Amino acid sequence: MPSIVDKSVFEYGGKTLVAVTPDYSTLCVASKNGLAKLLQLDKPEEEPEVLEISRNLNSLKCDASEGYLITTLNGDAFRLDPKSQSDKLLGRSALPLRDGCIIHFGKTAVLGGDDLELLVIDLEEETLRKSSIKVDEQISQMSYAPQTNLLSISFINGKVQFFSVSSTRPHKVHELTGYIAANTYRSVLNDESSADTLNASGVNVGGDSLDEATEQISDPEFCDENRICTRVSWHPNGLYFALPCADCTIKIFNIKGYALTKTLKDSVVSVAKLIDLQFDPLTGSYIASVDINNNLLIWNWHTSEIVYRKSFKHKITNFVWRGQADNKTLDIILGTWTGDIIHIKGAVEAVLATNADGDSKAREQQQQKQQHNGLFVDSDLDDSEVDGSPANADVQAEKSDSEDIFAPNADEGKRRYPFENDDGFIDDDDGAGYVSHKKGRQNSPNIQMTTQVSNAMVSQYPSFRYKPVSQGATPFGRGGRRYMTMNNVGYVSVVKNNEQNSVTVSFFDIGRFREYHFEDLFGYDVCSLNEEGTLLGQSKTGMLHYRSHKMIHSNWTKVVPLAQGERITSIAATPSRIFVGTSHGYMRIFNQHGLPLAVEKVSPVVALTAHDYKVFAVHYSPYHGISYSLFELSPAGSKYYQRECPLPISLPQLHLTSEDNGDKQFTKFNPLGLKSLFFSAYGDPCLFGSDNVLLILSKWRSPSESRWLPVLDADMELWKMSGGKNDTQVHVWPLGLNYDTLNCILVKGKTIWPEFPLPLPSEMEMRIPILVKSRIAEEEEKRKSKAEDTIEDGTSDGADEGKQNEEIVIPPTMAAEEELLRSKVLSDLLKDSIENDGEIFGNENEILNSLNWSYDKALLRLFAGACSEQNMELATSLVKEIKQDKALIAATKIAERAELPVLVKKINETREARFEEQIK
Structure with missing residues (x-):
């Protein structure tokens, strides 16, 4: 039987949000008035750790690294680190930030609010590198499914957009319209005195009296528009999600085709819009909701059965699921507008997920059949x-x-x-047995190692x-x-x-x-x-x-x-x-x-x-x-x-x-x-x-x-x-x-x-690996020393520091040798492809002509260097490699400028010999 504990965390009351760590050991209870307490759920006798945070928070999320993301009505976003007991400013907006998520296991923060942009912050960079994506409407709430890397964003116009965050820049993959309520937040006075206007009683109400007279909250932020939930709730496997809909129902969708799977509606209590909605984190068999009248419902969504129902006199802000140590029993912890938290212990027990139609009997038969056929066998080798x-x-x-x-x-x-x-x-529905049965464990029949392999080889390489x-x-x-x-x-x-x-x-x-x-x-x-x-x-x-x-x-x-x-x-x-x-x-x-x-x-x-x-x-x-x-x-x-x-x-x-x-x-x-x-x-x-x-x-x-x-x-x-x-x-x-x-x-x-x-x-x-690092480094040092000699004394150190990260410049001779070889390799590959498969993209012959010209240009650069050094033998050998006649003409001009008449004569003889071959 579930037991209910009502605990006062902040005696002065105020809007209080809750978030729990992934291991369910620590509960963060944060107040709008600028304080947060970390309660050790496994050790309730210990005094909670108290941290100072920013005022006027409107969302609180815990990430996989057990840090907390806080957004505020002031437009600030903070990362609360319990270890260092400090909150780090992540970003600031001129308009209120409504929600945020930590994605990629603490690597990235995503923020959204009234300023028509989605802010993405790289938390691994010391400078907190930021990028933004423009959106068409103000963002109300968001959620993240780590299993499928999908970020869901709800907008105040009633649209829900799904963004893939598999890469560093999110991109939209789908949009749903006509389901969630179109809801605009009501603006409130954004000053420190607003907290003093709270009429929040610090009275603890026992579990037996939670259904008594309701409380009156005078916080200007407390209104239906600021409480309504539009956030997508993700199933723990990331393949289903639920929407709190404008018609006061819960609609569950399959991520495959974003198809509607089931609609949940309470036929007992009068319908009301929801203020929070979440799948249970263990198996996803249950989904819990709290409506604006502070009624908690827990559904077995596969069977559409309500397994737990409770009404509270407290005004609820949000809630979290908490798995107990047996990894079976589930608690629910709710935050309130009065500084209290409500802990429902043993709300439900996790059950094996059934299919979307609730046909558990068919599911059980399928399991027995698969087990009988032994489809999933253990390894024959351990x-x-x-x-x-x-x-x-x-x-x-x-x-x-x-x-x-x-x-x-x-x-x-x-x-x-x-x-x-x-x-x-x-x-295997016909029982034909084409799925192999489990085999007994025996030694592997793998091939034996040859005795000719030396001991040195065995020690040098790991066993394969x-x-x-x-x-x-x-x-x-x-x-x-x-x-x-x-x-x-x-x-x-x-x-x-x-x-x-x-x-x-x-x-x-x-x-x-x-x-x-x-x-x-x-x-x-x-x-x-x-x-x-x-x-x-x-x-x-x-x-x-x-x-x-x-x-x-x-x-x-x-x-x-x-x-x-x-x-x-x-x-x-x-x-x-x-x-x-x-x-x-x-x-x-x-x-x-x-x-x-x-x-x-x-x-x-x-x-x-x-x-x-x-x-x-x-x-x-x-x-x-x-x-x-x-x-x-x-x-x-x-x-x-x-x-x-x-x-x-x-x-x-x-x-x-x-x-x-x-x-x-x-x-x-x-x-x-x-x-x-x-x-x-x-x-x-x-x-x-x-x-x-x-x-x-x-x-x-x-x-x-x-x-x-x-x-x-x-x-x-x-x-x-x-x-x-x-x-x-x-x-x-x-x-x-x-x-x-x-x-x-x-x-x-x-x-x-x-x-x-x-x-x-x-x-x-592509760059053919023929360059030697040591030679390049020597040439680079010479180049830098020459550049320093020409720099005036007034040059700033910042400019020198920036040049240290510049890409290394390859000496012209080395670059020409590499281009020569690269052009030849690419040309041979392309020729072979054209000869056997023809043109694939339609421009292969143009590319081939360009490669031939690049080949000759590289030879001409090397030829010019040989001429300047008066190296006749090298220059002559380079002439023999030149393919096109126009390149030979260019080589003639280079030799004439270098005043090498003998070389000019050899080039002309080469041209004449090739011309005669073409005539024949």
């Missing part, structure tokens, strides 16, 4: 068995980084999942373990979030929840694609994204699930067979083909609808990427090391371009980089250290490894002519951009190659992979 097996000294299968989502201990037996009725997922690897994927980071895949099209992110995951598919081109979300009941850990759809896979169960971006009926799910100890290591999808590789070397190929087309046995697959009908596969075997294959399966037939050829990369050597924990963590997640592999815009395979060098496969259609070319050293480019600083804590995360430009994410911080929010993509031009 770490202790792998490590203790002599047959797996080098090649081992290890549980994935996402494997412990649902079962922390593999020995606890079969995992159990709550399932929703979803047509997109597999259902096959992991699920996706293009551009990252490990789990803060808040149980990671990117499952990332490329030029967009990215797929996943957030761990208690019983399932929330998956968000986002795109860089928001004008062409729309971000969407869905619930992952199966623990998918491999993923591939293209312009048509998303392919997900579960590495241990063999389940594949394809979701089209636009056509719902094109979704399909299937299971591929896996032997004991075998796992899916990588998947790749194009609009035409789907490729699946495993740790036992099975390569399975399907069409875009899941129809199997081919099965092939190759060396164990580590990573895959695909383009049209082609797939680029990376293999690892203890016998043959790291190799790659490139083949095509088109309607015209199948063809191998490269078959398990040596790949010029090595396993990451952890002991050599022991000081870098980021590299260690990533290598544990991705055993080859591959940050990404992809096809360029012209269909050439590319690879970006742990050494941060971009490799591209040239002339791959001919096995005898193919070669891997290093076309970009990202570390060198960052060094140049930073003015020669070696420790910049900036890293490059690749997305794709568009002709001569690498699309990438510049990551700032200790981790080498991007976290949340995702920075906007950057571009890095």
